Amino acid sequence: MNSPLLRRIASAVVAILLFIYMGYQIYNSHYAKVQTETASYASTADTVQVTGTAVRKEKLMNTKVNGVITYSISDGGKVAKGGTVAKIYPNEQSAAAQQQIADLDYQISKLQKLSTPGDTYAASIGSIGSQINLKLVDLLDCIQSGEYTELTNSREDLLYLINERQIVTDKTANFNTRINALKAERDTLSKSNSAATGSVTAPASGYFISSVDGYESVYDYDKLLTITPAEFKEKQKEKPAGQSGSAGKICEDYDWYFACLAAADKASKFKEGDAVSIQFPFASNQTVPATVAAVNQADKDTEAVVILQSSSMNSSLALIRDATAQIQIEKYTGIRVSQKAIHFAKVTKTGKDSDGKATSVTREVKGVYVMHGSEIEFRQIFPLFSTANYAICQTDPPKEDLMTDSTVKLFDEVVVEGTDLYDGKVVK
Secondary structure (H helix, E strand, O other), rough: OHHHHHHHHHHHHHHHHHHHHHHHHHHHHEOOOEOOOOOOEEEEEEEEEEEEEEEEOEEEOOOOOEEEEEEOOOOOOOOOOOEEEEEEEEOHHHHHHHHHHHHHHHHHHHHHHHHHOOOOOOHHHHHHHHHHHHHHHHHHHHHOOHHHHHHHHHHHHHHHHHHHHHHHHOOOOOOHHHHHHHHHHHHHHHHHHOOOOEEEOOOOOOEOOOOOOOOEEEOOHHHHHHOOHHHHHHHHHHOOOOOOOOEEEEOOOOOOOEEEEHHHHHHHOOOOOOEEEEEEEOOEEEEEEEEEEEEEEOOOOOOEEEEEEEOOOOOHHHHHOOEEEHHHHHHEEEEEEHHHEEEEEEEEEEEEEEOOOOEEEEEEEEEEEEEOOOOEEEEEEEEEEOOEEEEEEEEOHHHHHOOOOOOOOOEEEEEEEEEOOOOOEEEO
């Protein structure tokens, strides 16, 4: 290395390498690579999971029954005061026979309706085919959701439509042979089994529920809206009362409540009068509309009793007492962007006031960088709902609040990875 020539060559190589390195850094600072993600339209819900108790205004039907009860009304069905809820038979055989007779009468009435001139003969094959397709979809929905009571109804409706198509397409003239066979079977059952020896009537108008659990008198329906968290906890500890000899109960008020304890952070999401939706995943897949009836807490930093009110009722809801519930407080729809794409930047907005004088406002706002040709552009966003992974943003925010020319839009290429990002930066 003492040779002047070698020293000059080494110096030249170092200079070239330094030049290449500096050029690479300058190039990267102005033409950096970025990764993008397409902004999409999405909907999500703010959901709170709780465990609570269904409270209804329940009146027991304490009736002495000597025999076997056969209910005439399904759980959750409406009944008038004095209406027949069940019939009493001397033995199991007669009760089972009566149920068979009722099923046979139903089949006979359906087949007789098909054999009567009227809507059946006026119906078109196309119309019936469409109804069959819809009913098949209903059947699949019932199977998927576990609503087996509705499954029976959908099956009967489908069978009726298939028989109706047989008539319309002239594949069957009538169902007289089948009707006569069903009548003969019904008559045989009627003659060989005992008639009802009594009946059970409703003591009040309302919803009917065949089962009792002993909690009917634990909660005071009329005072529930003022219950405190401490009182609610005490009620939850109470043991159910014995209810032997009861033939069921009537819910006198069509509105019922679902009460639950909620921690302070969850309770703050509930506002009295707001509409919410409830799902009971272990009881039914039906979404139940409800209203926030009360939020009772000592102060905003303590747990609360949240009471939801609903008038929806079916056989599954009628049997709920203590249950896990998922409460959908609000649904948000907008542009979904990744949390990795969100940045803060100072933005200056210029304009004119009412007198025509130039104005300038500078604020630090939340936004994302989007591709605009070969450059990136900063756009302010207005999150409606955020999680650890993404945010749902307003699609049309108020113009007076918007500091940039526009907000993020559907199909924008949003930058999710990149370094030294700024408005107007040229990228690859």
